[in-house]
Amino acid sequence: MRPIKTGLDSLRRRLNWSSALGLVYLALTLTPAHAQYTPEEAQARAAGYPITVHGPRQMPLAGGATLMIPKGFIYCDSACNRVVRGAKGVSSDDQILLIADDGNWNSIVKFVEGGHVRDSDAIVPEQILPHLIAADERGNVIARARGLPEGHTLAWALTPRYDVETRRLEWSAMRDYAGLREANHVVVILGRSGYFTFETRSDTSLDEKRAKLAPILAGFKIAPGHRYEDFRPGDKVAPYGILGFMGVR
Numbered sequence: 001m002r003p004i005k006t007g008l009d010s011l012r013r014r015l016n017w018s019s020a021l022g023l024v025y026l027a028l029t030l031t032p033a034h035a036q037y038t039p040e041e042a043q044a045r046a047a048g049y050p051i052t053v054h055g056p057r058q059m060p061l062a063g064g065a066t067l068m069i070p071k072g073f074i075y076c077d078s079a080c081n082r083v084v085r086g087a088k089g090v091s092s093d094d095q096i097l098l099i100a101d102d103g104n105w106n107s108i109v110k111f112v113e114g115g116h117v118r119d120s121d122a123i124v125p126e127q128i129l130p131h132l133i134a135a136d137e138r139g140n141v142i143a144r145a146r147g148l149p150e151g152h153t154l155a156w157a158l159t160p161r162y163d164v165e166t167r168r169l170e171w172s173a174m175r176d177y178a179g180l181r182e183a184n185h186v187v188v189i190l191g192r193s194g195y196f197t198f199e200t201r202s203d204t205s206l207d208e209k210r211a212k213l214a215p216i217l218a219g220f221k222i223a224p225g226h227r228y229e230d231f232r233p234g235d236k237v238a239p240y241g242i243l244g245f246m247g248v249r
Contacts, residue, residue: 036060050080054101058219061096062111063191064226068219074099081108098216105202105212113194115238116231119167121248125159128246132173135247149178157183157206162242167191167228168217169242172206185209187217188245190228193236195245196220 037045037060044051053059055069069075076084076097084097095110133153140150158172167190172183183206187198198217200209224230240249 045077045079048079050083051077052080061109061196063113063194063196064223065111065191065196066221066223067109067216068221069098070215070219072101073216074101100212105200105204105209107198107200107202107213107216109196109198111191111194111196115194115236116192116228117190117195117238117244118241119162119164119190119228121241121243123160123162123243125156128160128243128248129153129156131243131247133247149180151184152176154181158185160246169245171246172209183209185213186245187213188242189220189222190242191222192226192228192230194238197245 041051053069053075055073055075056071057075058066058068059075061067067075076099078096081095081097084099095108098107098109100106136150136152140152143150152175154174154176156171157174158170160169160171162169169188169190170186172185174181175184182201182203185200185206189196189198198213200213202209204212222228238244
């Protein structure tokens with residue numbers, strides 16, 4: 001199969017990230033709405049080529065989940081994510097990137113198979129914030145090692161809230177990145193064996209971040225057998241509860 005060079009470098013320019021594009025890559029757009037990769041896509045992924053898919057298209061995720069990519073958004077797989085954002089800015093090989101067609105919004109999506117997370121923790125925002133601030137330094141050790149800007153939490157932009165019906169934890173913290181201040185918006189969704197995170201750090205207002213993410217979350221599904229309520233005795237249990245996502249261990 002001969003890879004087809006397409007506009008992935010223009011995505012990188014629009015998102016204002018710098019990276020040497022030392023790859024030939026394959027982009028596939030507007031293919032049939034199956035929650036699986038086509039044979040051509042699977043072959044490209046096996047060869048290590050980055051893949052981008054334009055919505056509408058249903059895509060598979062780890063952890064027994066699928067995600068309907070709406071029209072106007074682009075799915076950028078883990079290899080594509082490393083090209084667009086640069087290897088230094090990607091902390092996990094299984095992170096994918098969702099991008100709005102206009103390049104003004106993006107969200108990092110990943111699944112962590114760390115075990116079943118208890119959701120009985122009491123959420124008291126004023127008690128959690130100091131832990132979130134203290135967790136910055138642990139993250140900044142990694143940032144400095146990678147030559148990336150350090151981040152510092154300043155205050156809540158949206159206090160944390162947990163919806164027991166959807167198993168979703170959401171919060172937003174105002175952060176400073178080398179003088180650039182923005183609201184870092186996070187949604188965590190619990191599954192049977194781990195959790196999914198959607199982290200939006202684009203240069204838009206919090207309302208815009210949440211509005212763009214809403215149709216994506218609406219298209220997120222976890223298959224029976226992988227849902228939080230499908231937990232069974234003997235399953236791996238995480239050593240922390242939902243407060244652990246905000247630095248409380």
